[in-house]
Amino acid sequence: MDAALLGLDLILNWQVLLAVTLGTALGVAVGVLPGLGSVVGITMVLPFTLTMGQIPAIALLLGIYCGSVYGGSITAIVINTPGTPQAAATALDGYPMAARGEADLALGWATAASLAGGLFSVMVLMLAAPQLAAFSLNFTSVEYFALGVFALICIAQVSRGSLLKGLLSGAIGMFIATIGVDQVTGDMRFTFGNFQLSAGISLIPAIVGLFALSEMFVRVSERYAPAIQTDFRIGFKIPGWREWRPRLLLLFKSCTIGSFIGALPGTGAATSAFISYAEAKRSSPNRARIGKGEPDGIVSAESANNAVTGSALVPTLALGIPGDPVTAVMLGTLVVQGITPGPRLFTDQLDIVYAIFLILIAANLIMFAVGALGAQAFTRILRVPQGLLMTGVVVIALLGAYGVRGNPLDLIIALAAGVVGFVMRKTGFPIAPMVIGMVLSPMIENALRQSLLLTRGDFWAFFDRPIALGLFVLTAFVLLWPLLGLAWRRLRGTAPDPKSQARGEE
Amino acid sequence: MLVAARANGTTAVATLALGTALFLFWHTFEPAYDTAFAAAGRGPVFYPRILLGIIIVLAATIALKSLFQTSRVQISRRPADAAPDRAGWRALPALVAAIALTAGYVMAFSAAGYLLSTVVYALLLPLVFGYRNPLVISAFAISYAVATWYLFEKVFLIILPKSPWFAAF
Structure with a gap:
């Protein structure tokens, strides 16, 4: 209780409230713009966090995170173009509603469902994270090694593109993180005599390049594509209690699905929204109308994708293991701010943990107000010429890459990562596993080397520990899942035709 | 294809x-x-x-x-x-130009200072996107570069690279 009061005391000042309000508003703006997602939004404000205090910096980032997940729904409903992948399922029913003149109501459903999902996930975070952190105090380096490998394999598995490409992307990310000084022996690795490389490849410039710069290159390469039609007017209308009452069970179910999926590494808001949408389509009393402008579709998708925001922070805060690129960037920023996520955070800095919970609640409430008051204003951002918008994004993102260490090499790294990210996106290699690989690699390497010391070099002794064994079995299951699925389809005679695959029907 | x-x-x-x-x-x-x-x-x-x-x-x-x-x-x-x-x-020349321009910006960031390099970059990059309003581009490039420079250099006290020609920026 004392810690909760201390947490409240930490957030009740104008800097924190301003940061969370501006962060949420900026997050909604970033979410509205197709292509820019939560990661680009967070990388844009990184330079600002460098000189801010711990709590205002966290407030800014969490505001952007919550706002951007919601913001994508506005464009999904109004112009049938999801601002973020998370809002793709929302467009399926939101746009048909808008097309028949109910855009205001669709936005009301989406905003209220987003608020419910966001608040539900904060409850999940408050209940689950301390338990997981307490449980993880039993972990040795062997369990952390197994957990790191499991998280990475999950992310590679569920990323867009093939599993092999995801694994290669993750492995390359892990290797990049080994460049520089070896933390155990102090030897230089893969620096080829370049002194500046001895500090290693920093995560933030790599993320700025992989996400912000590559997005700019992709947009330039598609500059002759048809422009988005932005000539419209919308309002905002909250549905009444009589319309909500029959949908409460659906709302609860969608929040639960979103929170559960969000806590798993690598899944995320887009996956949870589609799973929840599919469940609504299966079980809703209004399932016949889903896909044709039925509020159930919006409620299921929007509550589930926002329910991810809190639960995705469960492994990040409790174990120090990020579930997706967004939480990876947040993890990096927390470390820069002198906060080390992991079980110790819940014993040594409990007031900060409670401050994070309270900021998330505030961000969700502000998100609702911003959506209700400013949906029309945010859609006007789409009218900003793309050339000016992307110039602004790239300049501020590069400033963030430079500002972390003040090292000009980081700008070159960002540029190189931008070109690499562009090529990867154009050839179907997912970027997220590379980022997560970079984050997890030092932890996996340290855990592996410590574990081998503990077991005197006997790798088989890793399997003697039950939790680690369970995680290794899960990892093997996730890796073999595509093969098992293929074998099952062949058994049932529904395997895809290899010829049609060869024709490229991906 | x-x-x-x-x-x-x-x-x-x-x-x-x-x-x-x-x-x-x-x-x-x-x-x-x-x-x-x-x-x-x-x-x-x-x-x-x-x-x-x-x-x-x-x-x-x-x-x-x-x-x-x-x-x-x-x-x-x-x-x-x-x-x-x-x-x-058709967009390939624009893509090559965007990469080259960003590479030039990255190099000029340290060599010519943040403010000057950003003004030039913000003047040229919108052209690569096909945006051709010189008045808007000029106003945007100068105001955006100056605003971000002032915010970081003077408000947040983050030291940005200076040009070799001017003492202030």
Whole structure:
């Protein structure tokens, strides 16, 4: 209780409230713009966090995170173009509603469902994270090694593109993180005599390049594509209690699905929204109308994708293991701010943990107000010429890459990562596993080397520990899942035709 | 057409990753890393070698799979497929210009200072996107560069690179 009061005391000042309000508003703006997602939004404000205090910096980032997940729904409903992948399922029913003149109501459903999902996930975070952190105090380096490998394999598995490409992307990310000084022996690795490389490849410039710069290159390469039609007017209308009452069970179910999926590494808001949408389509009393402008579709998708925001922070805060690129960037920023996520955070800095919970609640409430008051204003951002918008994004993102260490090499790294990210996106290699690989690699390497010391070099002794064994079995299951699925389809005679695959029907 | 291009791209990326990984794997046997043996094989390149081994296997598998797929793809000549491809080629000079411009900006960031390099970059990049309103571009480039410079240099006290020609910025 004392810690909760201390947490409240930490957030009740104008800097924190301003940061969370501006962060949420900026997050909604970033979410509205197709292509820019939560990661680009967070990388844009990184330079600002460098000189801010711990709590205002966290407030800014969490505001952007919550706002951007919601913001994508506005464009999904109004112009049938999801601002973020998370809002793709929302467009399926939101746009048909808008097309028949109910855009205001669709936005009301989406905003209220987003608020419910966001608040539900904060409850999940408050209940689950301390338990997981307490449980993880039993972990040795062997369990952390197994957990790191499991998280990475999950992310590679569920990323867009093939599993092999995801694994290669993750492995390359892990290797990049080994460049520089070896933390155990102090030897230089893969620096080829370049002194500046001895500090290693920093995560933030790599993320700025992989996400912000590559997005700019992709947009330039598609500059002759048809422009988005932005000539419209919308309002905002909250549905009444009589319309909500029959949908409460659906709302609860969608929040639960979103929170559960969000806590798993690598899944995320887009996956949870589609799973929840599919469940609504299966079980809703209004399932016949889903896909044709039925509020159930919006409620299921929007509550589930926002329910991810809190639960995705469960492994990040409790174990120090990020579930997706967004939480990876947040993890990096927390470390820069002198906060080390992991079980110790819940014993040594409990007031900060409670401050994070309270900021998330505030961000969700502000998100609702911003959506209700400013949906029309945010859609006007789409009218900003793309050339000016992307110039602004790239300049501020590069400033963030430079500002972390003040090292000009980081700008070159960002540029190189931008070109690499562009090529990867154009050839179907997912970027997220590379980022997560970079984050997890030092932890996996340290855990592996410590574990081998503990077991005197006997790798088989890793399997003697039950939790680690369970995680290794899960990892093997996730890796073999595509093969098992293929074998099952062949058994049932529904395997895809290899010829049609060869024709490229991906 | 698009799939064939993507398959060729996949082969190229995987082959590049394979070549780089093979070189780096060979590099781990350089005498500089001999401390590995002093630490019972758990030296600085123990873990990178595992990763490089995984990269080599994965990259070779992807390259071979993609090569096999490319050879089986029946390239479609339908005009509908050709249209986006033409648009892609049409944008190639702009893409090259955007990369070159950003590379120049990155170099000028330290050499010419943040403010001057940002003004020039913000003047030129919108042109690459096809935006041609000189008045708006000029106003945006100057105001955005000055605003961000002032905010970081004067308000947040983050020291940004200065130009060699002016003492203030």
